[in-house]
Amino acid sequence: MSETATGGAAVIDSLVAHGVTDVFGIPGTHNLELYRYLPASGIRHVVTRHEQGAGYAADGYARVSGRPGVLITTSGPGITNAVTALATAYADSVPVLAVSPGPPRGRVGADVGWLHEVKNQQAALDAVTGRSIRAESADDIPDIVADIFEGFASRRPRPVHLEVPVDVLEGAWARMPCARRPLPTASRPDRAAVDAVVAALVSATRPLIVAGGGSRAAAAELRALAGLGIPVLTTVNGKGVLDEAHPAALGAGARLTAAHDAVNEADVLIVVGSELGDSDLWGGTVAPGRPGERTVVRIDVDPGQAHKNVRADHAIVADARLALRDLVDGLRDKGIPGWDLARATTLRGQIDAEAAQSGAAWEPIQRSLAAALPADSVVAGDSSQVTYYGTVHTWPFTPANRLLYPTGYATLGYGLPAAIGAKVAAPDRSVVALFGDGAAMFSIQELITATEQGLAIPVVIVDNGGYAEIREQMVDRGIQPQAVDLYRPDIPALARAIGAHGVAATSVDELGPLAAQALSADRPTVIYYHV
Known part of the structure; x- marks a missing residue:
């Protein structure tokens, strides 16, 4: 028995059919039909403070859970704000599904000043994802979503963008059950x-x-x-x-x-x-x-x-x-x-x-945290020296650990929202974010997301004075350092103003105990340490 719904139901019902329990995103004028059906779906929606943060959170969620991460944005600036996050997932082969509205049918490339209009939104997303698919009919959506999830399971996992024209998303759909395909068997070697x-x-x-x-x-x-x-x-x-x-x-x-x-x-x-x-x-x-x-x-x-x-x-x-x-x-x-x-x-x-020599400045930080935190901790890093000189080489990991790091795209601002995604995926696991002050300011607003969600994440921010790696590269090339020595805000006070806990460590030995204490807090705790 069918009922009249909109194309938004086709998307949400298809996600439910494929076991999606959590999504990250921000509502906007053109994607509201998705939000009509979210409350009754059982899917948890985590609202971030920037679509890039939603993308990084979906990435971290996927890496920790082993299931595809899902983000929802509106059209135009909503989905283009997520482009860097999707490019990161592409570079590191992470299964992420980004769902956004698109121009109405017949309007692609019209250049008529439609709200949020992009010259070719689908082509822009196709350039940074494994593929971008446009659903021209609500009836096509269940099969498209099934094909996407089948690809996640059987091929090299890379992000996929699903664009649903606004008139399809808002148009009538005879609601029918959305089937989940049996996943293909693993490919055997020759x-x-x-x-x-x-x-x-x-x-x-x-x-x-x-x-x-x-x-x-x-x-x-x-x-x-x-x-x-x-x-x-x-x-x-x-x-x-x-x-x-x-x-x-x-x-x-x-x-x-x-x-x-x-x-x-x-x-x-x-x-x-x-x-x-x-x-x-x-x-x-x-x-x-x-x-x-x-x-x-x-x-x-x-x-x-x-x-x-x-x-x-x-x-x-x-x-x-x-x-x-x-x-x-x-x-x-x-x-x-x-x-x-x-x-x-x-x-x-x-x-x-060699690792001890090159990472000497960062090894004590890793040692302090590793000694105090559970052995299976997830560590969300960033394109920061404390991560790639420190965590990568001097924090000993087992298969139970997971390092979340934007290896291929080497972006800044990944660590905090990725930690949020990891904690949503595995609420009972210890998740710690560890990155530099330069990286922190790319996504500091997501502290509000973590606070709102009540996530007990120690957020360790190591202040080495700005973009230290770039400063060193300038010096090595005989370039006068510029635009790399950054103003130092009072980061613990900023955290408290947001609603999180904020403390400063006066020695490296304090980092581990403060992080361990933060695991039982009622919200994230920023632990600031000045090198």
């Missing part, structure tokens, strides 16, 4: 490709694994392969996928010369779920030996990754869990006893020594 990799490993003396973000769902299988004595280096997005206390773990070595040397000296290099891009390597080059003297293996669900940046000798296009499981089984069938972990110990010592 048997011949697995056998070829096993054969290469049998004769290897210096194998090494680089585990990227695409390996996170395969933590158990990666541990089994590492248990044979193969050292594992992770990218930033893969940090913690193997317990960093494991004897084969080399940590996250994005920018370290010792880590690059270890990769380049491998005779069999297995890359799992990483494009080996500049954001993973920080300008380094992966050039493992010469062809014929080394074997490069790429394991990725995306066939487009097989030869990106470093050409594969063997490409396994499949689910990482199944591919790694088959490799372990193949090696055991061959009776391979494993490799001597002494090599991993030596490599780890070299990498740790």
